[in-house]
């Protein structure tokens with residue numbers, strides 16, 4: 180009787196643990212940079228088209244920083260020049276406005292990044308910010324008032340947690356906070372396939388493929 184009971188308790192605990200793991204979304208961090216062709220391609224051809232099918236199963240962290248670095252000082256140097264640094268900061272500011280402490284907005288974040296990373300996107304950031312309901316005045320104030328710089332320091336720190344001094348490849352995609360080179364490689368051409376594998380095919384789109 181005692182052993183029967185303890186087995187029952189064990190199974191209950193195990194079941195609770197499995198249920199809570201299933202309820203947790205797959206964390207997908209996207210480390211990218213504003214003027215990078217490979218980032219534009221990944222977001223436009225892989226991530227954004229898959230978003231609606233996968234959004235109930237994943238939570239995306241966008242980190243617009245890429246291979247930016249600091250030459251000892253306070254300002255950044257970017258792979259594709261100063262326009263890219265400006266673009267990264269505009270995206271940090273708009274994403275911050277969308278995801279302030281009181282208003283996490285994952286759908287708005289995806290829509291914004293898809294707009295801003297579309298080929299030929301308007302580069303001041305006004306058009307895409309306004310498209311997702313963010314007043315461009317807030318973005319300008321963030322860029323010019325020092326908050327943008329702080330947000331880019333945060334993006335730098337987040338990037339350095341997965342790759343130091345910078346990612347070997349941009350975009351870098353990290354699942355559940357652990358870089359895996361094989362998943363990285365496959366993600367660039369089959370993002371849905373990688374996510375389906377990691378969520379054990381729980382999303383309907385996984386069985387339709």
Ligand SMILES: *[C@@H]1O[C@H](CO)[C@@H](O)[C@H](O)[C@H]1NC(C)=O
Pocket residue numbers: 360361364
């Ligand atoms: C990932 O892709 C790179 C570049 O194409 C290649 O050199 C590397 O061997 C690949 N790594 C793995 C683990 O597939």
